[in-house]
Amino acid sequence: MTAWTEDDLTRVGNAEELQVSSYRADGTLRPYVTIWVVRAGDDLYIRSAYGATNGWYRRALASGAGRIRAGGVERDVVFADTEPGASAGIDRAYHGKYDRYGPAIVGSVTGPDVAALTIRLLPRD
Template identity: 25%
Template sequence: MTEWTKDELAVLNEVTTVQNHPFDDNGQSFQDYPIWIVTNHNNVYLRAGKGKDSKWYEAGLKNGGQIEFNGENYAISYVAVDDPQEIKNVTQAYLDKYHGQYPIDMMISDKCAEATVKLVRK
């Protein structure tokens, strides 16, 4: 496991989106789309807009994937977050970073909060 560097965390705090590339069962990226990202306590988080039924959420937990930002690709594991305080902190991070932007109401909903994942570098 590789820790996120201070420089990477700083960039992730500034960028609006990253490209999310979850892997399918064959280790191939099957989706490539921008997604909101937040950091909290030197960790990096995503949420699935459709909750736990999102294809990328299910595939990411099972197979890992990559995110792309600042011209670089990073191999990651998606780790489901179930600690209520950690989820609450991530919700606040979304509010702080994306306040007033669409679709913030969806991203802080219970359905999305239940699909919070921590991105762990490989």
Template identity: 35%
Template sequence: MTSFLWPRSNSRGSDMWQQDQLDRIVKADDLHISPFREDGKTYGTPTWIWCVQVKGELYVRGYHGTASRWYQAAVKQRTGRISAAGSVIDVSFEPVSLSDEINNAIDEAYEEKYRTSSYLRPMIDKRARAATVRVVPRDTREHHR
């Protein structure tokens, strides 16, 4: 089954998530990220990662900071896909500057969502903050698994 979602545009002019879709992704907490490999055609091995939403946008971070393999591929290739909440979605990856003020709000979202996890502290330290990525839908198609 495939459903079609019309993207919204944000202040940067890029597509945004439909709020109900974003809510499903974040609530499911089963996001797997697959940036393209070097050839720009083959998806990388899906990597399970944490995700949060801030101001209607989806953010992820590399636990191992910029050394995270998925992060390096995402920054280099800029596109790929995610699978979450029963859907596979084509996305773009936009690195977030360490100095970007949104990082404080992302920290708060991680603290709220993952407050009981022993992995929380590393996800809000400088190393992980340096590997923050905004995940943006590339088109309106949502493929259900």
């Protein structure tokens, strides 16, 4: 695995939305789903706003890899666990970027109830 470039982190992190797709068992990509993305430090994160049963989220966990598009960046990724202790910074990033949409919407991707639904995006070779 390679690291994100600063340019990729900035472009994806500043993008309003991200499109994410996971790989099927046959190696083809599923249709893209549009979701929010945040940058916290040198990492990019996505969360399931509708719980662990959300289709894109379940498929991402099952496949472990996929592809993202955001901010002019298109990249194969690994769907990884978050680092211990990262949740507070990820919540701050979501609030800082998306609070203008209101507390009910941002509340769907922040707080202790959704911390376990966080996926760290790692670039894949």
